[in-house]
Amino acid sequence: MTYEITLGAGDAHAVGVTRHGTRATVTIDGLAHQGSLRPLGDAYELTLGDRTERAWVVVDHDTIHVHAFGRGWTLQLVDPVERARRGVDSADVATAPMPGTLITVCVEAGQAVAQGEVLVVIESMKMQSEIVATRDGEVAEVHVALGESFDRGAPLVGLVPIDTEDV
Amino acid sequence: MRRLETHVDTASATYRAYREHNLALADELRTTLHAAKHERTQKALDRLAEQDKLTVRRRLELLLDPGTPFLEFSALAANRHYDGEAPQALLVTGIGVVSGREVVVIANDSSLKGGAWYPITTRKIVRALEIALENGLPVVHMLDSGGANLHLQDEIYATAGHIFKQQCQLSAAGIAQLAVVFGYCTAGAAYTPTLCDQTIMVRERGAIFLAGPPLVKAATGEIVSTEDLGGADMHTSVSGVADYAVDSEVDALELARDVIAMWARRGKADVDRRAPEPPYHDPLELYGIIPDDVKKQFEMREVIARIVDGSLFHEFKPDYGDTLVTGWAFLWGMKVGILGNNGVIYSEAANKAATFMQLCDRDGIPLLFLHNVTGFMVGREYERRGITKDGAKMLMVQANVTVPKLSVLCHASQGAGNYAMSGRTWDPRFLYAWPNSRSSIMGPEVAADTLTHVRVSALRRQGTDPTPEEIASIRDDVIAHFEETYHSYYLTSDLRDDGLIDPTDTRNTLGMSLSAVLNTPIVRTPGGVLRI
Numbered sequence: 294m295t296y297e298i299t300l301g302a303g304d305a306h307a308v309g310v311t312r313h314g315t316r317a318t319v320t321i322d323g324l325a326h327q328g329s330l331r332p333l334g335d336a337y338e339l340t341l342g343d344r345t346e347r348a349w350v351v352v353d354h355d356t357i358h359v360h361a362f363g364r365g366w367t368l369q370l371v372d373p374v375e376r377a378r379r380g381v382d383s384a385d386v387a388t389a390p391m392p393g394t395l396i397t398v399c400v401e402a403g404q405a406v407a408q409g410e411v412l413v414v415i416e417s418m419k420m421q422s423e424i425v426a427t428r429d430g431e432v433a434e435v436h437v438a439l440g441e442s443f444d445r446g447a448p449l450v451g452l453v454p455i456d457t458e459d460v
Numbered sequence: 461m462r463r464l465e466t467h468v469d470t471a472s473a474t475y476r477a478y479r480e481h482n483l484a485l486a487d488e489l490r491t492t493l494h495a496a497k498h499e500r501t502q503k504a505l506d507r508l509a510e511q512d513k514l515t516v517r518r519r520l521e522l523l524l525d526p527g528t529p530f531l532e533f534s535a536l537a538a539n540r541h542y543d544g545e546a547p548q549a550l551l552v553t554g555i556g557v558v559s560g561r562e563v564v565v566i567a568n569d570s571s572l573k574g575g576a577w578y579p580i581t582t583r584k585i586v587r588a589l590e591i592a593l594e595n596g597l598p599v600v601h602m603l604d605s606g607g608a609n610l611h612l613q614d615e616i617y618a619t620a621g622h623i624f625k626q627q628c629q630l631s632a633a634g635i636a637q638l639a640v641v642f643g644y645c646t647a648g649a650a651y652t653p654t655l656c657d658q659t660i661m662v663r664e665r666g667a668i669f670l671a672g673p674p675l676v677k678a679a680t681g682e683i684v685s686t687e688d689l690g691g692a693d694m695h696t697s698v699s700g701v702a703d704y705a706v707d708s709e710v711d712a713l714e715l716a717r718d719v720i721a722m723w724a725r726r727g728k729a730d731v732d733r734r735a736p737e738p739p740y741h742d743p744l745e746l747y748g749i750i751p752d753d754v755k756k757q758f759e760m761r762e763v764i765a766r767i768v769d770g771s772l773f774h775e776f777k778p779d780y781g782d783t784l785v786t787g788w789a790f791l792w793g794m795k796v797g798i799l800g801n802n803g804v805i806y807s808e809a810a811n812k813a814a815t816f817m818q819l820c821d822r823d824g825i826p827l828l829f830l831h832n833v834t835g836f837m838v839g840r841e842y843e844r845r846g847i848t849k850d851g852a853k854m855l856m857v858q859a860n861v862t863v864p865k866l867s868v869l870c871h872a873s874q875g876a877g878n879y880a881m882s883g884r885t886w887d888p889r890f891l892y893a894w895p896n897s898r899s900s901i902m903g904p905e906v907a908a909d910t911l912t913h914v915r916v917s918a919l920r921r922q923g924t925d926p927t928p929e930e931i932a933s934i935r936d937d938v939i940a941h942f943e944e945t946y947h948s949y950y951l952t953s954d955l956r957d958d959g960l961i962d963p964t965d966t967r968n969t970l971g972m973s974l975s976a977v978l979n980t981p982i983v984r985t986p987g988g989v990l991r992i
Contacts, residue, residue, distance in 0.1 A: 354463045354740065354770065372462045391804065392839060409469075418804040419834040419874065419903035422757045445841075 393417025464765035481752035528557035540953035553588035559721035567602035574606030579615035604643035641666035661692035736793035740771035760800035781808030792971035800830035833877030904942035
C-alpha cells in the first residue's frame with residue numbers, strides 16, 4: 294500500500310514499503326531505497342543503504358515522531374482511504390445529490406468562491422442541504438432558479454477556474 | 461481503524477450561530493432537569509420533615525456508593541402532562557452502583573401528592589423493570605407512595621399489573637430484588653415488597669396491608685392501629701411478610717447496602733475490549749456542529765468523531781450508500797458497530813445497513829444507531845428500484861438481531877426511518893434523545909399540506925369556498941399540533957425515550973448503558989451474511 298506522508302510543514306511524499314524477510318524496500322516518490330529496522334532496547338536500529346543509526350519512534354495515531362540522525366522529525370500519515378475521498382468531487386459543475394427544490398442562492402455568475410463556500414441551499418425530503426464549492430473558482434452560471442425543482446444529478450452551479458490574468 | 465478527520469471550521473459564523481443555539485438548549489435542559497429533580501415548595505419540604513422523611517434525592521445519596529455515577533432515566537417524564545403537577549412522574553429510576561454492584565433503583569418521590577402514581581408513573585416503573593429484566597440487573601424498590609391517583613385509575617390499572625408480573629419474571633430469571641418500605645404499601649402495592657427476595661421496613665412509617673385501618677373498619681367494623689395491622693414489627697416477627705425492622709430511614713439505607721453486598725456477583729459478557737481513551741476531537745464542538753433547525757443537514761462522522769475512543773473509526777463500505785455511515789469503533793473500551801444517518805435512506809444505504817447489522821450480529825458486537833433520518837427516498841425512480849423492498853430488508857434484519865441495540869436521536873427521526881434505525885417501538889435496550897431532536901410520523905409541513913388539502917376539499921364539496929385566511933388557519937392548526945407533539949420535551953414526557961441528554965454527555969451515557977448491557981451474555985446469531 295502506498296501512503297502519503299508529510300514531513301513537518303513540507304510537501305507530501307508517496308511512500309511504499311515492501312518487506313523481504315528482515316529487510317525492506319522503501320519507495321519514496323518512485324525512488325527505491327533498501328533498508329531495515331530492528332528493535333534495539335527502547336529504540337530501533339535503522340539501516341538505510343550502507344548507513345546505520347539508532348532511532349526512537351513514537352506513534353500517536355496518524356502522527357509519527359522520530360528521533361534519528363541527531364534530531365527530531367514529525368511525520369504525518371494520510372491514510373489512502375481518506376486521500377481517495379479528498380480527491381473526489383472537485384468537478385466543474387456542482388450537481389444535485391437528490392431531487393429537490395432550490396431554496397437559497399448564495400452566489401451569482403462571475404463571483405469568485407473559495408473551496409467549501411456555500412453556493413446554494415436545496416430542500417428535499419424535509420432536509421436542507423448546503424451545496425458547497427469543491428474547489429476554488431469563479432461561478433460561471435447558476436443553472437436552477439430560486440424555487441425551481443430539479444432531478445438527481447441535475448447541474449446546479451457551474452464553476453470555471455479563476456482567470457488569473459484579470460486579478 | 462483510523463482517526464476521523466474533521467472538516468468543522470470553528471471560526472465560521474455558522475459554527476458560532478449553531479453553538480449559541482445549542483448552548484441555549486443545553487442550558488434550558490439543565491434548568492428544566494434541576495426543577496424537576498430538586499425544586500419543591502417550602503410547604504412540601506416542611507411536610508416531609510414533619511413526617512420525619514428524607515427527600516428521594518437524599519435517600520439515593522445514602523444508598524449509592526459515594527462518587528459513582530447514577531444513570532437516571534426519564535427525569536422529565538410527565539413534564540408536559542398533568543399540568544406539570546407530577547414532575548419526574550413523582551418517581552426516580554436509574555442504574556446506580558451499590559456496594560460495587562450495578563443495580564436498577566426505583567424510588568417514589570413523596571414530596572408532592574404523597575408520591576401518588578399517575579399513569580406515566582406506572583409506565584415508568586414498567587420500563588425500569590424491563591431494563592432490569594433485559595440487562596440482568598438487580599432491583600432496589602424504594603417504596604413511599606400514597607397509591608394510585610384514583611381520578612386516573614382507568615389508565616393506571618391498564619398497565620399496573622405488568623409491574624407485579626415483571627417482578628415474578630425477575631425472580632425466575634435469577635435476578636435479586638430488595639424492597640425498602642418508607643411509607644404505606646396498600647392494596648395492590650402491597651405485592652411489590654412481598655414479591656421481593658428481601659424487605660426492610662421503617663418502624664412507625666412503613667406499612668404493608670391489603671386494606672388500611674379506615675377500610676377495615678368500614679368492611680368489618682374492626683378497629684386496629686396501622687402498626688398493629690401492617691407495621692414493621694408485626695410483619696418481621698409475626699407474619700413474615702418482611703424481613704428487617706429498623707428505626708429510621710438512614711438505618712434502612714445502611715442495611716440495604718449491606719444486604720446488596722451479599723448478593724452474588726455476575727460476570728460481564730465477553731466483548732472485544734481495549735484500553736479506553738477520550739475522543740481525539742473535542743466533544744464540546746458538538747454544540748457548533750448540530751444545526752439550529754431540524755431541517756438543516758450535518759455530517760454524522762463529525763458526531764462519531766466526538767463520541768468514540770480516540771476518534772478512531774473503521775468505516776464499512778465508505779463509498780457505498782453514503783447517506784448512512786456504518787463502521788466499527790470502541791466506546792469506553794468496548795467495541796460497537798455504529799450506524800449513523802446523513803439524511804434520507806436510499807436503497808444502497810438500506811442494503812449496506814442490513815449487511816452491516818448481520819456482520820455485527822454474527823460477531824456479537826452491540827449496535828449503536830445515531831439518528832438523523834427523514835425517511836426513505838420517495839419518487840418514481842426509487843419505487844421502481846424497489847426502495848420499499850430494501851427498506852423491508854433493513855427492518856427485517858434490525859428487528860431480529862440478537863445483539864443489544866442502543867439508539868440516540870441526534871436530530872430528525874421521522875417516518876419509517878425511525879423504525880429502520882431502531883426507534884423506541886423496535887425495543888433497543890436503551891434510547892436517548894438530544895433536546896434539539898424531533899420525531900414524528902412525517903414532517904410538519906408535509907402533514908399540514910396534506911391535511912389542509914383534505915379539509916379544503918371537504919369544505920368545497922359541501923359548497924363552501926374557504927377564504928385564504930381560513931385555509932391559513934387550518935394549516936396553522938396542523939403545524940401547531942406537530943410543533944407540540946414532535947418536540948423532544950413532549951416525547952420524553954410521554955416516555956418515548958429513556959431520557960433527554962446533553963449531546964456532550966452522550967459518550968458517558970452510552971458507556972454506562974453498554975456496561976449495563978454486558979450483564980447479560982451476548983448471543984451470536986449463527987448464519988451467513990448476505991451481500992445484498
